[in-house]
Structures are given as C-alpha cells and as structure tokens.
Amino acid sequence: MALLQISEPGQSPEPHANQKKRAVGIDLGTTNSLVASVHDDRIEVLLDAQGRMLLPSVVQYSSDGVSIGHAAKSSAVNDPLNTIISVKRLMGRSYQDVVGGEELSANLPANKQDENFSYDFFERNDGVVAINTAQGPKTSVEVSADILSVLAERGRQALGGELEGVVITVPAYFDDAQRQATKDAARLAGLPVLRLLNEPTAAAVAYGLDQQNAGTIAVYDLGGGTFDVSLLRLSKGVFEVLATGGDSALGGDDFDRAIMLWLCEQLNIRHIPTPTVERHLLTLACELKESLSQNESHTVSYNDVSITLNREQLNGLIDPLIQQTTRACKRVIRDGGIDISDIDHVVMVGGSTRSLRVREKVSLFFDQEPLDNIDPDKVVAIGAAIQADVLVGNKPDSDMLLLDVLPLSLGLETMGGLVEKVINRNTTIPVVKAQEFTTFKDGQTAMSIHVVQGERELIADCRSLARFELQGIPPMVAGAAHIKVTFQVDADGLLNVSAMEKSTGVQASIVVKPSYGLDDDSITQMITDSFEHAQDDIVMRALREQQVEADRMIESLESALADNGRELLSNDEYQLLSNEISQLALLRDQGNAQDIKQLIEKISVDSEAFAAKRMDVSIKQALAGQSLDDISAE
Amino acid sequence: MDFTQNYFDLLGSPRQYEVSLPQISDHYRDLQKQFHPDKFASKSAAEQRAAVQFAAYINTAYQTLKSPVLRAEYLLQLVDEVIDHQNSTISDGAFLMLQMQWRESLGDISMIDDNNLAEENIDALRGEVKKQGATLQNDFNLQYEQQCYKDAKATVAKLHFVEKMQQEIETIESSLFD
Numbered sequence: 001m002a003l004l005q006i007s008e009p010g011q012s013p014e015p016h017a018n019q020k021k022r023a024v025g026i027d028l029g030t031t032n033s034l035v036a037s038v039h040d041d042r043i044e045v046l047l048d049a050q051g052r053m054l055l056p057s058v059v060q061y062s063s064d065g066v067s068i069g070h071a072a073k074s075s076a077v078n079d080p081l082n083t084i085i086s087v088k089r090l091m092g093r094s095y096q097d098v099v100g101g102e103e104l105s106a107n108l109p110a111n112k113q114d115e116n117f118s119y120d121f122f123e124r125n126d127g128v129v130a131i132n133t134a135q136g137p138k139t140s141v142e143v144s145a146d147i148l149s150v151l152a153e154r155g156r157q158a159l160g161g162e163l164e165g166v167v168i169t170v171p172a173y174f175d176d177a178q179r180q181a182t183k184d185a186a187r188l189a190g191l192p193v194l195r196l197l198n199e200p201t202a203a204a205v206a207y208g209l210d211q212q213n214a215g216t217i218a219v220y221d222l223g224g225g226t227f228d229v230s231l232l233r234l235s236k237g238v239f240e241v242l243a244t245g246g247d248s249a250l251g252g253d254d255f256d257r258a259i260m261l262w263l264c265e266q267l268n269i270r271h272i273p274t275p276t277v278e279r280h281l282l283t284l285a286c287e288l289k290e291s292l293s294q295n296e297s298h299t300v301s302y303n304d305v306s307i308t309l310n311r312e313q314l315n316g317l318i319d320p321l322i323q324q325t326t327r328a329c330k331r332v333i334r335d336g337g338i339d340i341s342d343i344d345h346v347v348m349v350g351g352s353t354r355s356l357r358v359r360e361k362v363s364l365f366f367d368q369e370p371l372d373n374i375d376p377d378k379v380v381a382i383g384a385a386i387q388a389d390v391l392v393g394n395k396p397d398s399d400m401l402l403l404d405v406l407p408l409s410l411g412l413e414t415m416g417g418l419v420e421k422v423i424n425r426n427t428t429i430p431v432v433k434a435q436e437f438t439t440f441k442d443g444q445t446a447m448s449i450h451v452v453q454g455e456r457e458l459i460a461d462c463r464s465l466a467r468f469e470l471q472g473i474p475p476m477v478a479g480a481a482h483i484k485v486t487f488q489v490d491a492d493g494l495l496n497v498s499a500m501e502k503s504t505g506v507q508a509s510i511v512v513k514p515s516y517g518l519d520d521d522s523i524t525q526m527i528t529d530s531f532e533h534a535q536d537d538i539v540m541r542a543l544r545e546q547q548v549e550a551d552r553m554i555e556s557l558e559s560a561l562a563d564n565g566r567e568l569l570s571n572d573e574y575q576l577l578s579n580e581i582s583q584l585a586l587l588r589d590q591g592n593a594q595d596i597k598q599l600i601e602k603i604s605v606d607s608e609a610f611a612a613k614r615m616d617v618s619i620k621q622a623l624a625g626q627s628l629d630d631i632s633a634e
Numbered sequence: 635m636d637f638t639q640n641y642f643d644l645l646g647s648p649r650q651y652e653v654s655l656p657q658i659s660d661h662y663r664d665l666q667k668q669f670h671p672d673k674f675a676s677k678s679a680a681e682q683r684a685a686v687q688f689a690a691y692i693n694t695a696y697q698t699l700k701s702p703v704l705r706a707e708y709l710l711q712l713v714d715e716v717i718d719h720q721n722s723t724i725s726d727g728a729f730l731m732l733q734m735q736w737r738e739s740l741g742d743i744s745m746i747d748d749n750n751l752a753e754e755n756i757d758a759l760r761g762e763v764k765k766q767g768a769t770l771q772n773d774f775n776l777q778y779e780q781q782c783y784k785d786a787k788a789t790v791a792k793l794h795f796v797e798k799m800q801q802e803i804e805t806i807e808s809s810l811f812d
Contacts, residue, residue, distance in 0.1 A: 238667065611683070619669075
C-alpha cells in the first residue's frame, strides 16, 4: 500500500480512456451560451445537430410550447412578451431592482436607469421577480435552467452518458445573490456542479495552458451584458487572481442601445411605442454595429427611411462606454498593487471585443497588442472544460490550481444605516472570518444581523444579501453574551454564516432570509412542478442524483480508510465506517432516494472527525516536507 | 483541526518583521496546491469542508504576512501584546501635525476642478504617505527587535493611520474620475 503511494509525478497511471469521467464546461452567457469538454486530451466545443456552436441564450414560452435557442431568437421580434432574452441580467435581482428600484441606481450607469425590460414582470411573495408568459410565471432561475438543460443534453450526446461533473462560468463581478441564482439554475436542471468559475479566470486558463508561460495577465472581458477585468499571476500552474473589477451592468447590449437611441433621434421617435418596435430598432442597431466592424459605413432602412451610420459617428456613440471600461481597468490595476507596465499579456474575451474601436482603445490603454489567437466566443467555455476535466478527477497529476478572490466586500449593517466591512473585496477565497457581537439588553435571546455586499458606506447603496435572526442566545445581563458570528466564503464565492455564544458554547440557530433569490423549498417545488417531468421522472432523477452522491462517498471513504484508517481510528470507529460503506453500497442499488440520502448524511456526520484527523496528518506531512526542503536548500 | 502552527512556521518564514515575499508566496502556493478545496472536488463532503477550513486558514496566514501592518500586529499578538483598536490613540505631536496636514491636502484636492492638476496633487500626496509608511516600518522593525513593545504598538497605530489614508486617497481619486 505504502509503496503504491510513492509514484513519481507524471508517472502514476492515468485512468484508462474509457474510465474517464464525463465532464463539461458551460459558458452561460448573456447573449449566447456554449458547452465544451476535454475528450482524449483534445478540447472540443460541442456542436448541436445542425453543427452550430453558439446557443442563443433566448427562451420562448409561447402557448404552443417552449423553444430554446435559435428558434426562440427568431421569434423575439414577433413575440417579445413571451421571449426572454438576456436573462442573465435578471439573475439574483429583486423585483425592486428590475422594475421600479432606485435602490440600486448607484450601481447602474445613467443610461440604465430608464431602461426597462419589456416583459410582464410581477413580484412573487418572496420578493423574487418573475415574468408572466403564455407558459405561466417564469423566474430567471427557471429560464437559465432551460438553457442549461439544452447544453447539458448536448454534452450527454457527445460524451455518451450522464454527466458526472459540470463547471459553469459566471462573471467575476457577480455578487453572492447572482452566483447563488446560477447555482440554483444548475440544480433545477439537475446538473452536478463541481464549481462556479469566474469567466476571466477561465479565459486565463485557456491561454495559460496554451502558452505554458509565467507572468501577469490582464483579462478584458466585454460580453453582451457584463464587463469584467481581472489581473492574474500565473506561476507553476497556479493562477492567482490579484484583483478583479468591472461593471455587472455594462456590455455590448449597451452599444446597441446607444445606437438605437441615435436611430430614434434620426427618425424623430420620441417615445418607443411598443416592445415590438423596440426589438426591431435594436435589431437594426445591432446590424449597424456588426457591419461597421468590417465596413466604413452602413445603411439600414426603417419604414422606407434610409439611415447611414459611419465609423466615426459610431465611435462617438460608443466611446463613452469604452471609457467606462478603461477606468475600471485602472482601478483594478491599482487594487492589484501593480503597475500597468508589469502586465505581460492582455487577453480579450467576449463577443463585444470584436469591435475594432474596443480593440483600438484597449491596445492604447495597456500599450500592447492583446492576445486573440483563441476565438473570444469560445475561450471561456474552453477554460471551463479544462477545469471540469481536472476537478472531476481525470487529471490526478495536474498541477493546475485556480485561486480566486471575493469580488465585492462583505459587510454588516451597523447603527445609523452604515456598513461595517467584514471581508474586503479582492480577498483570496476560501476565507473564514469571525466577528463578535454582544447583547445590549438584559435577558436578550435574539439578535438580527443584516449582511450586505458592496463597497459603499451606506447600507442603502449596497446589495442586501440576507438577514439573519440569531435565536437561542442564553439569557444574560446586557453585554455578557459574546456571540461569535463566522462568515465563510467557499471557493465558488458563496457565503455561509454560523453563530455561537462563546461563554456557554451554545450554537445559536440561524434563520436565513435571502433578500433576493429563491429559498430551498421554492426550488424543490419548481423541480416538482416542472411540467416536463412526469412523476416517474422525478423519482428516477432523485434516485440517480443520490446514487452519484453515494458512489462519490463510497469511493472517497474507502480510499481514505485504506490510506490511514487503521492508524487514525479506533477499532470500533473503523468498523462503524466500513460497515456503513457496505450498507450504503447495498442501499445504493436497492433503496430509494430518500433512504440513500439519509444514510449519506449519517455517514457524513460519522466521518467528520476522521476527515479532520486526515487533514491534520496531511498538514503535518506538508510542514515536515517543508523543513526537509529547507535543510537540503542550505 | 490543528490550527496551532503560527503563520510564520506555516509559510516557512523566520519569525521576524522582515520577510521575503517571493519565498512566502512560493510556500503559500505549494500549500494551496495540496489543500485547496478544488483538490477535494471528488472527495466526500466532510473532506471538502475540512479543506475549505484549512485553505481559508492558509489564506489568512498569507494575507497577514504579506501586509506590513497586519504582520506587525500579528508579531505583537504572538508575544501577547494585543492591540485595542477601539482605544488606541496617537499621542506623538509631530505625527498628529502630519495627520492634519494630510487631511488638509486631501480636502484641497477634492476642491480642484482641473483633473490633471488634481491627479498631480494626488500622486504627490500618495508618494509622501508611502514614504512615511516605509519609515514607520523601519521604526517598527527596530522597536520589535529591541522588544520595546509599547513603542512598537504606537508605531502600529500610526501604520494603521497611513493605511487608512491610502484608502481615502483611492476613494477620492475614484470619485474625481468617475
């Protein structure tokens, strides 16, 4: 056993080709989405039956049924109310944000404040925004889940079976609510998510592995609806994000909108009368933009009126928007604590970086030609596929590691509506931080805590993430109870909060009320409600999910027990766990989803101490190895 | 889990104020290559949770040793000299004067309409604050080595002010150019 463990890096046998696990990377974009996978060491972007790579992120919910992608996109003009485009912009947003909210105006550029999505929005009881369609109410999570399902099916077809791991990319600038919504969508679509990966990091991975170089990389990612800029340091396979920033509500769609407003001026349209007219004008605007990246001028006609736009005029319209992006770049460079001349490479991502003017301005700003040998539409999905392949376990010797950061500071509401920062933005994740509170009344047994995300000083200017009610604080005199609240941000950038009263060790229970977003019950309900799934399907799917979980548990616990179970556990403890594995193996094949789930949970609790002990051993080994290196170095 | 190693041992650096950043960065990356939750992505939930905890601990260690202020504070904490942020005041008259001057300059800058001139002034102030920070770091190093912990604590309070000042300069700069 011991001998087996000492294999030279790169020499331990790779899993046989047909044992490779099926994993895909998904770029869930504002305008288009795509899926890629690593297959026989080649990275492939997966195509649909018609050989198309991009899936328009558009879903039409008409009375005839649901259509997703190209078909839906072509009905956008005729059926605007039932055809949902750019749903990514609605992820993790409340009704207030989307419809009437001035609350978030600080986070939105001026041109956004009067923008209204032309859908029939309504507010659910829980504050989540939903859209009335001919197929009933739809939340952004459900719309995204429909898009993900199509991509996942493409993956199953190409890889020949159920997917075992999925990496989904999100803009680095996404806050907790937006990330959570993305994860919820994946859950609704029944996908086993290994990780949410930041888009710029994915792009850097795609280029990094291509070039095998070390140095500092700036990733400029201008998509349809979001702008991200990230700085990464690449060294010996580790991609360390130094800083990230951007604007979660700025993208190529804004270019279209600027051109559309210009068109309205030319056509003397003061108020756009109907959503259909708006869609038509936007389509013309998009046509102008795309043509001008090839030609000096372009003419469109609207109701027999011809309008010509030339490149110089176009530049005048979009320059202010591009300038917003270079300002964000400047801030990020400062946050990263580096100088602009330290940047070795600039990587361009996102369809909107095809714009000549954008390339020109970005080259000028960074004083170098950006890298563009990977198709900017594909690069994020490619990076996600590489990461999925590693995380699912197909590359046991991989040296690759991505160290991401928290994009926006986490804080708490204090007296007077002010924010006290608990974890600063650009802190490397995972991160755990504890903050202490005390009671201010005698006998106080509950306390409410409001967690927000953002950089501003006033609560009203930040995004409200959740309100926590701490209950079960033992009654004491004012100021005697010390409640330690622990904030944990995991590798996906998602927040978890727990609390404990220190003097008594009483764990205060937490009632989490997400300010935006769906709670667990809503999602379970949606899965049940989903009209696509007959009752049998739901049962089958739940069972399959639990079987995958069970396999993972059996595999990892078996190998852990074989590794050092005898040394770290008493005979009884060892017996307990190995009996439980056998039980689980049996139940996996014969039991129902609920029973399997319960046993997995039980084993999970029973093996907690073992996992911690194993971690300790690894830490000791790591430290011992370290001092050994030090000695040999001297 | 065993979180008893101090940050210096964890990152293979001698317990002193002067650290080699490339060296601790190397150690940091090697540790994360072993303990980052991504390395446990196909393992059991219990092992994943343990990895999140330890990776977070490694991150905190690295952040602490990388930052001149946090590193100073941590060194004092290791010799039981805990800094009370609520009640620490700066009593050094010359430094108080400097603080006032800086605040004034900052106030003046926010009144300047000409962006280029404002930027020049910001750069000048930033340079001055940075220089003062470097001096204070030297002071701390000496005070710590000579075990003058009381003085060392006073220096940390000043370093905190310098850091706060640097943040305010950033804030003013972004508000001017946005």
